[in-house]
Amino acid sequence: MEMKILLLGASLVTSLPTMAGGKPISPNLFGIFFEDLNYAADGGLYAELVQNRSFEYSPSDVDVHKQPAGGWHPFTAWEFAREGNGIGTISLETREPIHPNNPHYLLVDVKTVGKHGVGIRNKGYDGIVLRKEETYRFSVFLRNPDGGSMPVDVVVKDHKGTVVADTSFTASSSTWKQYEMVLRSRSDADTAALSLLFKKRGTVAVDMVSLFPIDTYKGRKNGLRRDIAETIAALKPAFVRFPGGCLAHGDGLDNIYQWKNTIGPVEQRKGDKNIWNYHQSMGLGYFEYFQFCEDIGAKPLPVIAAGVSCQNSARRRGDGQECVPMEDMLQYIQDILDLVEYCNGPSTSEWGSKRAAAGHPEPFNLEYIGIGNEDHITPEFEARFKMIYEAVKDKYPEITVVGTAGPGEAGKDYEEGWKIARKLGVPVVDEHYYKGWGWFLENLHRYDSYPRGGSKVYLGEYASWGSALENALAEAVYMTSLERNGDVVEFASYAPLLARVGHTQWNPDLIYFDGKQVYPSVNYHVQKLFSLNRGDTYHADVVTEDGGKPMLYSSCVRDSHTGDIIVKLVNMDGRERKANIDLNPFKRIRTEAALTVLAGDAKAKNEPGKPASVIPAESRIKVKKSFGYTMPAHSLSVIRIKTK
Ligand code: AHR
Numbered sequence: 001m002e003m004k005i006l007l008l009g010a011s012l013v014t015s016l017p018t019m020a021g022g023k024p025i026s027p028n029l030f031g032i033f034f035e036d037l038n039y040a041a042d043g044g045l046y047a048e049l050v051q052n053r054s055f056e057y058s059p060s061d062v063d064v065h066k067q068p069a070g071g072w073h074p075f076t077a078w079e080f081a082r083e084g085n086g087i088g089t090i091s092l093e094t095r096e097p098i099h100p101n102n103p104h105y106l107l108v109d110v111k112t113v114g115k116h117g118v119g120i121r122n123k124g125y126d127g128i129v130l131r132k133e134e135t136y137r138f139s140v141f142l143r144n145p146d147g148g149s150m151p152v153d154v155v156v157k158d159h160k161g162t163v164v165a166d167t168s169f170t171a172s173s174s175t176w177k178q179y180e181m182v183l184r185s186r187s188d189a190d191t192a193a194l195s196l197l198f199k200k201r202g203t204v205a206v207d208m209v210s211l212f213p214i215d216t217y218k219g220r221k222n223g224l225r226r227d228i229a230e231t232i233a234a235l236k237p238a239f240v241r242f243p244g245g246c247l248a249h250g251d252g253l254d255n256i257y258q259w260k261n262t263i264g265p266v267e268q269r270k271g272d273k274n275i276w277n278y279h280q281s282m283g284l285g286y287f288e289y290f291q292f293c294e295d296i297g298a299k300p301l302p303v304i305a306a307g308v309s310c311q312n313s314a315r316r317r318g319d320g321q322e323c324v325p326m327e328d329m330l331q332y333i334q335d336i337l338d339l340v341e342y343c344n345g346p347s348t349s350e351w352g353s354k355r356a357a358a359g360h361p362e363p364f365n366l367e368y369i370g371i372g373n374e375d376h377i378t379p380e381f382e383a384r385f386k387m388i389y390e391a392v393k394d395k396y397p398e399i400t401v402v403g404t405a406g407p408g409e410a411g412k413d414y415e416e417g418w419k420i421a422r423k424l425g426v427p428v429v430d431e432h433y434y435k436g437w438g439w440f441l442e443n444l445h446r447y448d449s450y451p452r453g454g455s456k457v458y459l460g461e462y463a464s465w466g467s468a469l470e471n472a473l474a475e476a477v478y479m480t481s482l483e484r485n486g487d488v489v490e491f492a493s494y495a496p497l498l499a500r501v502g503h504t505q506w507n508p509d510l511i512y513f514d515g516k517q518v519y520p521s522v523n524y525h526v527q528k529l530f531s532l533n534r535g536d537t538y539h540a541d542v543v544t545e546d547g548g549k550p551m552l553y554s555s556c557v558r559d560s561h562t563g564d565i566i567v568k569l570v571n572m573d574g575r576e577r578k579a580n581i582d583l584n585p586f587k588r589i590r591t592e593a594a595l596t597v598l599a600g601d602a603k604a605k606n607e608p609g610k611p612a613s614v615i616p617a618e619s620r621i622k623v624k625k626s627f628g629y630t631m632p633a634h635s636l637s638v639i640r641i642k643t644k
Pocket residue numbers: 035037244245246247373374407432461495496506
């Protein structure tokens with residue numbers, strides 16, 4: 001790639017006239033949207049390596065039309081293991097479970113031990129991935145209904161049958177007891193399986209079979225996959241929205257995401273059907289979400305259903321949007337108020353004490369709550385939204401509520417959603433749209449005319465339909481318009497964030513991964529360049545085309561913390577184009593600047609499983625108060641100019 005930089009002047013600091021103040025940009029503008037979709041949580045960010053560890057998968061987790069070969073049931077990902085010709089049976093039981101929220105467990109009845117014992121084997125998600133010399137925490141809950149003791153072998157074998165890691169212990173408790181030990185892997189394995197082999201005649205009850213890397217993000221127990229978490233953290237998002245998306249308002253009333261089911265000891269959490277046709281264990285629950293936000297310095301933005309379920313999913317059964325009955329709304333609202341107490345209340349309060357019990361006595365400093373997710377704006381929605389909104393405002397006026405304006409960029413739900421928000425004075429409204437990349441170029445003035453002084457915008461879900469450079473560049477152009485309107489657009493997040501290769505229900509996604517690696521898309525690099533080069537004031541008319549016309553596909557922001565001026569330029573053309581940059585409005589600049597360029601073939605993608613083909617290239621360039629810059633074909637250029 002050839003880049004032409006026009007060098008104009010070489011002194012270290014150039015004095016320029018005082019800059020105009022610029023237009024303020026929300027400090028929260030660029031964040032992320034996390035939804036448990038595409039195996040983003042279980043089998044994704046949540047580092048658990050055992051799939052279906054508590055035998056709670058159920059055929060109704062999955063749409064009738066989407067049942068995979070082999071079915072979806074309590075034994076999914078498990079096999080009966082009788083290595084060495086042992087004889088026995090396994091059965092699914094529900095009597096005296098560990099906890100009523102976790103009702104199923106397995107009973108292994110060993111009749112003849114054979115050479116290596118009788119038990120069960122788990123294949124993880126597409127095979128268990130272990131790395132040589134890494135350590136893993138194995139744990140299991142066992143109960144010996146007959147009394148007595150039961151010797152147990154824990155063995156991880158690779159696909160050739162070679163033992164990669166193993167340990168042994170003896171279980172001897174007639175009540176549920178957790179056994180925990182650390183395994184060290186002797187070699188790399190990409191598709192290993194974990195076996196639990198019982199080596200004495202008799203019965204044993206088994207639940208919560210778990211294998212976790214010790215090396216999770218920040219080393220947290222019950223933690224997150226380090227490589228995925230680091231890729232997210234590298235975005236330095238201002239906020240994290242979770243747990244969805246449609247997952248938040250759920251497939252019918254019974255499937256509305258209930259945050260209270262997702263906290264406390266993992267064996268006591270209540271798993272559920274995932275609206276995207278799999279099971280959610282809730283191992284990654286609200287405590288872990290808040291902890292992750294804190295770990296990466298992002299503000300949490302939990303989204304709670306507005307007392308109505310997703311209009312689309314339940315419609316497949318013929319009932320569409322389902323509503324919490326009015327007589328249950330008080331309790332429903334109380335659960336939302338309790339969430340604020342869980343996050344911000346003293347550790348002596350009822351819900352604050354649960355946060356403290358999980359190891360976090362300090363508050364999580366919740367500032368925002370989303371109510372509703374792109375709902376169908378019906379009178380039923382409005383009544384429930386209003387009740388929730390007013391209750392939160394009354395009890396916690398310091399919390400900013402984010403409302404919703406339906407699933408599209410326009411139309412009836414959009415209009416009704418905004419009408420309600422303006423009527424009630426809802427501080428922020430969530431908009432969603434997924435479009436072809438041309439749409440983004442054609443709608444750059446969307447927010448220019450949004451009224452100032454009223455409700456602000458959260459562009460909660462947006463993406464162009466594709467992972468090619470041309471898609472990412474169109475998003476970049478659009479993001480310059482978000483910066484220009486950063487006084488009315490408070491938050492924006494590309495969606496969806498994560499996808500496990502081979503388990504996607506939605507494409508494109510920002511970050512793909514498999515069990516071994518993470519594959520950031522080209523779109524990811526655009527998001528990262530904007531997030532890492534954000535400013536708090538926007539400065540118009542800095543970039544012009546030849547002839548002096550302002551260049552629309554560009555922005556100039558200033559970061560008051562560092563004093564840096566940041567110019568972003570996007571070239572959608574297949575040929576180089578020249579831009580003129582006029583920094584005269586700024587007081588002083590340094591003449592050496594950092595340049596980052598993302599460029600390539602318009603159709604190029606970063607394909608999962610292959611080396612990335614489009615990544616940012618960094619260099620240094622000379623600049624002065626007025627200089628020309630030649631944008632490479634199909635490129636985003638970010639020029640960061642120091643003023644101090
Ligand atoms: O981001 C994927 C889905 O798109 C979200 O769950 C939903 O809110 C939207 O329709």
